Each structure stands twice: as structure tokens, then as C-alpha cells.
Amino acid sequence: MFYDGKILRRAEARFHDDCRRREExxxxxxxxxxARAPRLRQIDAELSATMSRIISTALRRGADPRTAVASLKERNLDLQNERARILTELGLPEDYLEYRPACSLCGDAGIRGEAVCVCLRRYYAKExxxxxxxxxxxxxxxxxxxxxxxxxxxxxxxxGVSPRENMETVYEVCAxxxxxxGKRSGNLLxxxxxxxxxxxxxxxxxGEVxxxxxxxxxxTAGHVFAQMEDRKFGRSEGESGGEEMERIFRCDLLILDDLGTEMTTAFVQSALYEIVNTRLLERRSTILNTNFSPDELARRYGAQIASRxxxxYQILPFFGRDIRRLKKERC
Known part of the structure; x- marks a missing residue:
């Protein structure tokens, strides 16, 4: 799964802000x-002593570290029982002073191994x-x-069908x-x-995806083609331009609206072919919206594009009366 760098950075910032708030x-x-029971501070300080220090001390003295570990466990258990008793007397749960991360899978790290954890993915989705x-x-x-x-x-x-019947089918396909x-959802025109x-x-x-x-x-297709042209001819800033191209070519779903409203040039034909072909080869899904029929697109962008x-692509026709105009007439 591809993550948009700028969106992921915002998601990580919110994620870590929330982690800090929970810790505070x-x-x-x-x-x-x-403040209510000062003995609790002493107990927690002793419990936080590291086991490695005790073991290393035992090793330096030539003693068997297992004896030290057993002694430590027994002492820690006594301290935990004392802490639980004090908390109960204060009317608090026994685990009141145990910090638990919000995500048990990654411990609030946001990463599991080399993958983004599901907890951080939720922040990414919101962003x-x-x-x-x-x-x-x-x-x-x-x-x-x-x-x-x-x-x-x-x-x-x-x-051969009514606009209503056609849209029932189109709606079901889109929904x-x-x-x-998923990874192999294919493409729509x-x-x-x-x-x-x-x-x-x-x-x-x-919205759903x-x-x-x-x-x-x-x-819009015109804006994407302009970005690609700026990148090709060095008119865009280095890192930001490269990041925009990565978003276009590597996102899980690319939706290009208003294809055909731009001025069709040799560069635009080449850019569209690059987008369509690259994303097909990498099995990344694309949706193209256009006012032109497949035959008109073939004449406008060439046989290579038409073939792909x-x-x-699953081709979905839209026909009928202009809904925006109908809504204005009924207002």
C-alpha cells in the first residue's frame, strides 16, 4: 500500500500529539x-530498577544470575501487592498506575516491523x-x-435502455x-x-476508498498534465515536484476528472499514455471521467490509449438530461 508523504506526515503529527496527551x-x-499516598512513589521507583543491573552485579561477583532473578521477581511481587493494597484503600483500581498504550499491537509506535500499524492507518484515513x-x-x-x-x-x-435503468447498473458497479x-480492483472509464x-x-x-x-x-486531468509538464521542463521545485509525481503514479487509486477539457498536445497524449500504461503495469487502479465517448477519445489521444x-477499463456510459439544470429549474 502506498502512503502519500505529505498526508502521512500530518497523520503522524496528530498521532504523536495524541500519544503525548495520553502520557501527560x-x-x-x-x-x-x-500526593495522596507518597509510599506509591517509592514503590514505583523501586519497581523501575532494571533487571539487567541486578544480573550484571551478580555476574561480576561470580554468582549464578538465576538466584538474583528469582530474588528480584519475589521482591517485585511484594511491591506490586503492596501498591495494589494502597490503591484499593484509596478507592482506585489496582492497575491505576500502570500505563497502557492505546494500541496493543504496536505499543503506540505506529509501526509494526516495516509496516504502518492499523492505528496509524486510521489517522491517515482521517487526514x-x-x-x-x-x-x-x-x-x-x-x-x-x-x-x-x-x-x-x-x-x-x-x-436501448432508459437512463434510470442504466444508472441503476452504473451505481451498483461503482458502489x-x-x-x-483492493490491490486488483481494476479501472473505470x-x-x-x-x-x-x-x-x-x-x-x-x-470517500469510501x-x-x-x-x-x-x-x-483534474488538465492540472495533472500541467504538473507533469512543469516537472519535465524543470519549472517545478525539486522535492515537491517529485513528490507530486510519486502521488500520481503510486497512489492506490487515481481519479482524473474532466479528461479532454485540456488542450490536446503531443505532450498531453504522451503524459496520458504514461499514466495509464505505468499504472496498468503496476496494477494500480485508475478512474477516468470524461465528456467524450471511447471513439472520441481514440481520435483525440491515439490508438495506443484507446487499446488500453x-x-x-470497465466502461460506464452516462446519459439522460442534465441533472444540474433540472435542479435549478425545480428550485
Whole structure:
């Protein structure tokens, strides 16, 4: 799984802030208990003595360290029992002075081995939702708020089904794609005229996938191509430019909106091919939104792109009346 560097850094900062707050709260609780029963401080100080120091002392004297370890365990048990008794007398739980990390899997380190722990992944998901919310209305554009009522039930002669029937299928495909997203979820091409729900369902997918901790980049095709052009011709800053390219090529899900609204040049054709082909080879999922049909895309971007879209993308048509216009008319 790929983690967006800038989002992961923000997630780590919040994660460690919360860890520090929990530790500070424990220290305050600890000091309050010590103030009520000073003997507790003495007991904890003795319990915190390291076993290695006692063992090394025994070894230096030529003694069997097992005897020292046994003695230490017995002494520690006595101290723990005394502490439990004092805490009970104070009306506090026996484990009141034992600090426990919030995550038992990683001990609040955020990392397990070389992998990001599930606890830090939850922080990452929240930060990514915040990032996407700057571009998308994740609350308003969700699978729960999507309505089929805006689509006509009269069959469209060009497609043989009604816009309503078509959108029922498209909705099911998109919802299943989002809810079961994983390493091999594949790719989607959403095409049709403006105002038919392509951006709405793309936002719903982005929200659901990011909520489950996967990295999602949502951007317009024109902006991404401009970034790639700046990077190629040295107009972007070194590290930030490289990080942006890494996000585009390595994120778990890339959603390119408004494909075809940019000026089509040889560079744009090459850039689109690089994105599509590289992500296919690395089995990273991509969603393309466009107002152009597959045939129009082929004429605009070339046969190589058309071949990959037809062979590797599930193509979902959007047709019917402009929903944005209908909503304005009914207001």
C-alpha cells in the first residue's frame, strides 16, 4: 500500500500529539495518586530498577544470575501487592498506575516491523478525508445521498435502455467497486455529457476508498498534465515536484476528472499514455471521467490509449438530461 508523504506526515503529527496527551494525562493521574499516598512513589521507583543491573552485579561477583532473578521477581511481587493494597484503600483500581498504550499491537509506535500499524492507518484515513474534502463534497456526494429519481424512465433509442435503468447498473458497479476496493480492483472509464453524475459517483468512490485507509488522489486531468509538464521542463521545485509525481503514479487509486477539457498536445497524449500504461503495469487502479465517448477519445489521444482503455477499463456510459439544470429549474 502506498502512503502519500505529505498526508502521512500530518497523520503522524496528530498521532504523536495524541500519544503525548495520553502520557501527560497519565503523569497527572500518577502525581495525584502520589500526593495522596507518597509510599506509591517509592514503590514505583523501586519497581523501575532494571533487571539487567541486578544480573550484571551478580555476574561480576561470580554468582549464578538465576538466584538474583528469582530474588528480584519475589521482591517485585511484594511491591506490586503492596501498591495494589494502597490503591484499593484509596478507592482506585489496582492497575491505576500502570500505563497502557492505546494500541496493543504496536505499543503506540505506529509501526509494526516495516509496516504502518492499523492505528496509524486510521489517522491517515482521517487526514486523507480532510484532504479530499477540500476538493469534493464528501458528505453530500456519497452513495447514501445518490438519487435515481433524476433519471428518466423512458428508453433511450441510442442505448436501448432508459437512463434510470442504466444508472441503476452504473451505481451498483461503482458502489461495489468502492466497497470491495483492493490491490486488483481494476479501472473505470466514466463518460457522458456534463451534469449526469460522473463527478458525484467518483467523489462517492473516493470517500469510501479513502475511509478504508487507501491512498486516493483526485484531480483534474488538465492540472495533472500541467504538473507533469512543469516537472519535465524543470519549472517545478525539486522535492515537491517529485513528490507530486510519486502521488500520481503510486497512489492506490487515481481519479482524473474532466479528461479532454485540456488542450490536446503531443505532450498531453504522451503524459496520458504514461499514466495509464505505468499504472496498468503496476496494477494500480485508475478512474477516468470524461465528456467524450471511447471513439472520441481514440481520435483525440491515439490508438495506443484507446487499446488500453478498451482492454483494461470497465466502461460506464452516462446519459439522460442534465441533472444540474433540472435542479435549478425545480428550485
Amino acid at each position: 494525562e497519565f503523569r497527572r493521574r500518577q502525581e495525584a495518586a502520589y 486523507q478525508q480532510t484532504e479530499l474534502s477540500r476538493l469534493l463534497d464528501l458528505a453530500g456526494q456519497s452513495f447514501d445521498t445518490f438519487s435515481l429519481d433524476w433519471y428518466d424512465q423512458e428508453p433511450d433509442p441510442s442505448f 461495489n467497486y468502492a466497497h470491495t476496493f 466514466l463518460y457522458g455529457k456534463p451534469g449526469l453524475g460522473k463527478t458525484f459517483l467518483s467523489a462517492a468512490i473516493a 479513502s475511509k478504508n485507509g487507501f491512498s486516493v488522489v483526485y484531480d 482503455l478498451e482492454g483494461e
